[in-house]
Amino acid sequence: MLESGVSQTKSRGRSSATRTKSVPARPVGRKRSQRPKTTVVRPRALERTQAPARESRPLVVLIFMVFAASALMARLVFWQVMQHSALTRRANVEHAGLYVQPPSRGLIYDSSGVQLATDVTQNQVYAFPRQIKDARKTANLVAPVLKLSFTRLLDLFTGDNPSLLLASNVPKSVSQKIIDLSLPGIVLGPQIKRYYPQGTVASQILGFVDTANAGQYGLEQYYNSYLSGHAGVRSVLRDTAGNNIQVGTSASPSHNGGNLQLTLDRTVQGLVEDELHKAIKVHHADGGTILVMEPSTGAVLGMASAPSFNPNTYGTVRDSSLFVNPAVQSQYEPGSTFKIITMAAGLDSHVITPTTSFDDTGSFYVTHDYTVHNWNMSGFGIENMTQVLQHSANVGASWVAQQLGTDRFYRYVKAFQFGHPTGIDLANEAPGTLPLPGDRVWTIDNLYANSYGQGLAVTPIQMIRAVAAVANGGMLVKPHIVKAMEYNGVVHPIQPVSLGRVISRQTARTLTNMLVHSAVGGEAAAALIKGYNIAAKTGTANIPSPTGGYIPGATIASIVGFAPAFHPRFVVLVILRHPRDTLYGSIAAAPVMHDLFGELFMHYNVPPIANAVNK
Amino acid sequence: MKHWRNFDFQLLGIPAGLVMFGVFVLFAISRWPTSGVTISTPLHQALYASFGLALMLFLTNFDYRLLRSLAYPLFAGSLMLLGVVLALGHSANGAQRWINLGILPLQPSEPAKLLLVLALAKYFADRERTIESGSTVMLSLFFVLIPVAMVLAQPDLGTSAVLVAIWIGIALMAGVRLKHMAILGAVCAAALPLAWIGMGHVKRFQYMQTRLTIFLNPQQDPLGAGYNVIHSQITVGSGGFLGQHFQQGTQSQLGLLRVEDKDFIFSVIAEQIGFVGVLVLFAVFVVLLMRIARVSFMSGDSYGRLLASGILSMLMFQTFVNIGMNLGLMPVTGIPLPLISYGGSSIITTLASFGILQSILLRHQKLVFAPG
Numbered sequence: 005m006l007e008s009g010v011s012q013t014k015s016r017g018r019s020s021a022t023r024t025k026s027v028p029a030r031p032v033g034r035k036r037s038q039r040p041k042t043t044v045v046r047p048r049a050l051e052r053t054q055a056p057a058r059e060s061r062p063l064v065v066l067i068f069m070v071f072a073a074s075a076l077m078a079r080l081v082f083w084q085v086m087q088h089s090a091l092t093r094r095a096n097v098e099h100a101g102l103y104v105q106p107p108s109r110g111l112i113y114d115s116s117g118v119q120l121a122t123d124v125t126q127n128q129v130y131a132f133p134r135q136i137k138d139a140r141k142t143a144n145l146v147a148p149v150l151k152l153s154f155t156r157l158l159d160l161f162t163g164d165n166p167s168l169l170l171a172s173n174v175p176k177s178v179s180q181k182i183i184d185l186s187l188p189g190i191v192l193g194p195q196i197k198r199y200y201p202q203g204t205v206a207s208q209i210l211g212f213v214d215t216a217n218a219g220q221y222g223l224e225q226y227y228n229s230y231l232s233g234h235a236g237v238r239s240v241l242r243d244t245a246g247n248n249i250q251v252g253t254s255a256s257p258s259h260n261g262g263n264l265q266l267t268l269d270r271t272v273q274g275l276v277e278d279e280l281h282k283a284i285k286v287h288h289a290d291g292g293t294i295l296v297m298e299p300s301t302g303a304v305l306g307m308a309s310a311p312s313f314n315p316n317t318y319g320t321v322r323d324s325s326l327f328v329n330p331a332v333q334s335q336y337e338p339g340s341t342f343k344i345i346t347m348a349a350g351l352d353s354h355v356i357t358p359t360t361s362f363d364d365t366g367s368f369y370v371t372h373d374y375t376v377h378n379w380n381m382s383g384f385g386i387e388n389m390t391q392v393l394q395h396s397a398n399v400g401a402s403w404v405a406q407q408l409g410t411d412r413f414y415r416y417v418k419a420f421q422f423g424h425p426t427g428i429d430l431a432n433e434a435p436g437t438l439p440l441p442g443d444r445v446w447t448i449d450n451l452y453a454n455s456y457g458q459g460l461a462v463t464p465i466q467m468i469r470a471v472a473a474v475a476n477g478g479m480l481v482k483p484h485i486v487k488a489m490e491y492n493g494v495v496h497p498i499q500p501v502s503l504g505r506v507i508s509r510q511t512a513r514t515l516t517n518m519l520v521h522s523a524v525g526g527e528a529a530a531a532l533i534k535g536y537n538i539a540a541k542t543g544t545a546n547i548p549s550p551t552g553g554y555i556p557g558a559t560i561a562s563i564v565g566f567a568p569a570f571h572p573r574f575v576v577l578v579i580l581r582h583p584r585d586t587l588y589g590s591i592a593a594a595p596v597m598h599d600l601f602g603e604l605f606m607h608y609n610v611p612p613i614a615n616a617v618n619k
Numbered sequence: 620m621k622h623w624r625n626f627d628f629q630l631l632g633i634p635a636g637l638v639m640f641g642v643f644v645l646f647a648i649s650r651w652p653t654s655g656v657t658i659s660t661p662l663h664q665a666l667y668a669s670f671g672l673a674l675m676l677f678l679t680n681f682d683y684r685l686l687r688s689l690a691y692p693l694f695a696g697s698l699m700l701l702g703v704v705l706a707l708g709h710s711a712n713g714a715q716r717w718i719n720l721g722i723l724p725l726q727p728s729e730p731a732k733l734l735l736v737l738a739l740a741k742y743f744a745d746r747e748r749t750i751e752s753g754s755t756v757m758l759s760l761f762f763v764l765i766p767v768a769m770v771l772a773q774p775d776l777g778t779s780a781v782l783v784a785i786w787i788g789i790a791l792m793a794g795v796r797l798k799h800m801a802i803l804g805a806v807c808a809a810a811l812p813l814a815w816i817g818m819g820h821v822k823r824f825q826y827m828q829t830r831l832t833i834f835l836n837p838q839q840d841p842l843g844a845g846y847n848v849i850h851s852q853i854t855v856g857s858g859g860f861l862g863q864h865f866q867q868g869t870q871s872q873l874g875l876l877r878v879e880d881k882d883f884i885f886s887v888i889a890e891q892i893g894f895v896g897v898l899v900l901f902a903v904f905v906v907l908l909m910r911i912a913r914v915s916f917m918s919g920d921s922y923g924r925l926l927a928s929g930i931l932s933m934l935m936f937q938t939f940v941n942i943g944m945n946l947g948l949m950p951v952t953g954i955p956l957p958l959i960s961y962g963g964s965s966i967i968t969t970l971a972s973f974g975i976l977q978s979i980l981l982r983h984q985k986l987v988f989a990p991g
Contacts, residue, residue, distance in 0.1 A: 062912070065931070072907060079946040083856045084894040114837050357796040598943025 006533045008549065009443050017275070033164025051091075051238035082518065099588045109198065112210060112223060115305075115487055118270040121210055121224070121315075123200040127179040127192040129170040133161045135334045137507075147169070149181045159329035160497050161189075175199065195317070200315045206273050208329035209266075209307055209430065209485065212315040220318075222484070223264060225431035233261035259275035262491035267484065272296055274485045275603045279578075283596045284310055285585035287561075293330050293464050294596070295577040299472035299566055300502035302481035304428070305574065307331045332433045335461035336579065340379075340396045340527075340589070341564045343459030345470055346404050347518065349416035352511040355407040358518050364395075368402040374449045376402045376456075379544065381485035394526035396542060400455040405567030410441050413451060417460075419506040420470040421480065428483040429500075430466055437461040457545060467484035468577040471564045474519075475572035478512040480503050513570075520569045530594035531563055533602055535612025540565025540597060542589035547582065561592035567601050568613070574604050621981045622815035626679075630980075633907045633957055634973050638668045638966065641959035644888055654925045660961055666845050667963035678974025682982060686975070687741050687922050694738035694762070700727035701769040702772030728770050728778040728875050735785055736929030738762055744922040759790065763834035776827045777952030781936055788932020789925050790916070801968070830951050851886040862893025881960045882953055885945040908935050914976045923979040930972045 100313050112121035136142050143157035172368050198213040211222030219228035227615045276294045296306035307332040313321045350356040366383030368376035376398050384395050393402030405413050423438030439446040453459030473480045482501040490495045519539035528540035543562040546554035566575040583592040645661035646971045711898040749755045763786040889897050915927035934957050940955040943949035955965045
């Protein structure tokens with residue numbers, strides 16, 4: 005018994021196969037406990053083999069381990085070796101990209117360096133929830149500053165997103181509060197915004213920059229690519245929020261925009277805008293435009309229209325027509341100011357001289373349904389050409405046109421480049437409307453109507469440029485508003501462009517003389533200043549009605565002139581649209597020119613002369 | 620009777636090496652600006668590891684047979700701690716798992732794993748002769764079901780699964796009849812649909828359902844629950860054959876992974892060291908598990924053998940499930956990678972278990988035949 009017990013134990017220890025042979029029945033717990041105890045001290049190591057089924061158990065564990073390890077291996081081979089390039093591509097799509105490095109937009113300043121347009125840095129507020137220590141406290145403090153809800157912030161701060169943009173374009177007061185709070189995980193990031201320090205001043209010249217960083221209207225549009233520069237491209241790594249983490253090598257560097265220095269003088273512009281607003285108020289006009297130009301170069305010194313807008317808040321402007329710059333984009337029938345062109349043509353063609361006289365009966369028969377009348381519906385009798393200008397006689401202008409004939413008249417009108425944009429460096433310039441012989445709409449009526457500035461439309465810039473040619477000794481210039489372009493610290497001055505002679509020097513001088521003398525005691529008398537020779541011509545034009553014909557009782561009152569007449573520094577055009585208290589340029593516009601010239605002489609230190617015609 | 624010549628230097632060297640590697644990885648992660656892991660993480664981990672090593676040496680010197688008599692009180696203590704966690708625990712990511720003890724935010728479910736090993740080993744070692752009876756098996760279930768219920772309530776699906784794995788490992792090695800285990804398995808399988816429905820109805824457990832659904836289809840919610848599943852794939856995949864080398868693992872560096880210091884540290888490592896590196900890491904883990912299995916075979920008594928088996932199944936399950944989770948083969952359940960993932964309770968518990976293993980080795984008896 006004792007022997008067999010030992011031998012059984014031994015045989016079981018060797019192999020389970022032997023055991024199953026020697027012990028037929030599968031031992032169960034109960035049976036085993038009934039087994040007689042032996043007195044032999046059995047080694048523990050052998051004792052554990054008493055339940056023989058367990059011997060396969062480590063194998064089960066081993067098989068499980070091998071199986072699990074193989075599964076992991078297979079997956080690893082699949083992902084890291086077979087799918088590596090595909091997954092890397094996905095990773096790159098996710099975190100690498102081309103970062104467009106925004107260039108800084110160029111500045112715009114006036115002729116003396118006063119900033120008109122600049123970039124200012126505003127702030128964006130970001131949150132990095134992982135750096136936030138106390139989400140509840142942080143949300144509580146940040147919520148009122150950014151006017152966001154506490155619960156929404158708390159959700160964001162405790163959420164999974166590692167970086168968040170909380171607010172854009174925050175004002176300085178808010179960013180200062182954020183700085184003062186100095187909460188970990190709440191940071192400010194810079195954001196650049198276009199800013200116009202002078203507010204509404206020159207707004208229609210400047211235009212604005214839209215949210216897509218594109219210049220709209222005016223200089224911002226015309227010089228957009230120059231001002232905006234070129235964005236650089238860099239390869240970058242991005243985090244989950246799309247923020248650039250590591251700015252890599254530059255594929256192409258960014259080029260900042262160039263600066264613009266304008267011919268515009270902030271002081272003159274201020275005077276022009278003040279005078280314009282004053283006149284509009286006094287005469288209850290719908291609006292108006294004033295232009296001040298240097299005749300010899302075509303440099304614009306002041307250019308303003310009303311109503312206008314504030315480019316800093318362009319987004320709040322309801323009426324987008326306010327963005328339009330009427331000085332170059334709107335056209336009007338110039339009226340009697342255009343008689344300067346008619347006279348220039350007559351003088352230059354030698355069909356008239358200043359002393360040429362004719363009998364002004366007050367009407368000029370063109371066709372059976374078109375007779376030209378003077379503005380006062382009466383005749384001036386025998387008058388010379390200077391007096392025609394002085395009286396602003398339509399009959400006289402028509403008579404000159406008749407002397408010239410169609411061909412010569414329009415040759416001069418075309419030489420002054422009416423009907424074509426002047427090429428000024430401002431966006432969306434209008435060409436004017438000039439029906440010519442041969443056009444379907446042109447009849448002989450046009451010739452006589454055109455001679456006193458009706459039946460054709462010009463832009464203010466075309467009109468002032470034509471008069472500048474007279475001031476300029478007959479040379480037509482191209483108007484411009486940019487004096488110099490400054491790029492990378494190098495200044496490129498803009499040279500004035502002369503478009504050649506349109507009338508002889510002699511004609512120009514003679515015409516100037518006529519304008520100076522006709523102004524004295526004439527329609528333009530209110531524009532004159534003692535001690536200065538001022539060449540000026542008023543205009544009172546009917547406003548064409550959209551339904552045909554002209555709007556009764558509505559006029560465009562204007563005056564154009566230059567001074568000092570024989571050494572001209574400024575050519576000025578004043579246009580008031582539909583003044584309510586008077587119809588005439590002589591009453592509404594001439595005093596504006598008077599005030600403006602006075603201020604210009606003071607600002608530019610132009611002294612009076614002793615032998616001025618107007619003593 | 621101790622025999623220091625039986626000390627297994629591999630069981631000291633490999634865990635120590637892995638811990639140091641883990642600290643190094645955490646340090647590398649902490650240097651990436653967007654990771655959200657600060658320098659304090661690797662420093663804390665090193666501190667916890669020193670605690671762990673000290674406890675390991677203490678337990679090496681401590682006769683594991685004394686643990687047999689302490690097992691039940693210790694186990695009861697761990698249940699109490701789990702109860703405390705439920706009552707006033709510290710929550711993180713929507714789960715109550717921690718008790719704040721000042722320097723170490725204790726996660727009682729971690730020591731609970733090892734203390735379950737101690738208790739179950741004692742239970743089965745005491746019942747060697749009735750191991751094949753159904754009642755022995757049924758009674759053993761209480762050891763595991765009580766902590767599982769408490770951990771599930773936190774809610775922590777991963778640790779509950781580890782506790783179940785420990786029971787399976789010890790029961791298997793203790794010699795529970797396969798028929799019994801099969802019946803239990805069938806009961807569990809039958810209960811699964813009920814559990815699934817239950818999960819959906821209790822708000823606390825809905826996340827488990829989400830994670831299991833997401834495991835089957837991560838694209839269902841690529842920016843939410845499926846985020847890490849997808850990103851661990853991209854991260855591991857972009858590691859390639861040789862890896863991106865340390866400091867250059869772009870996915871992990873850019874904060875594209877979440878919990879990269881804990882559950883998803885394997886993905887970070889895989890991106891850094893690549894396929895070849897991961898093979899080496901795998902080999903190291905397999906050797907370590909083999910050394911633990913060796914302890915089980917060398918052990919002189921049932922208690923030691925079952926202790927080693929329990930520790931083996933605990934660490935093997937955690938290792939495979941964590942890596943499987945990183946490789947998209949397992950649902951995301953919040954199981955740390957032993958010795959490497961950041962976590963004080965986890966690393967101290969794991970190192971302590973190596974102390975117990977050494978203690979078994981030092982005191983194991985050679986196979987001696989009875990005289991005569």
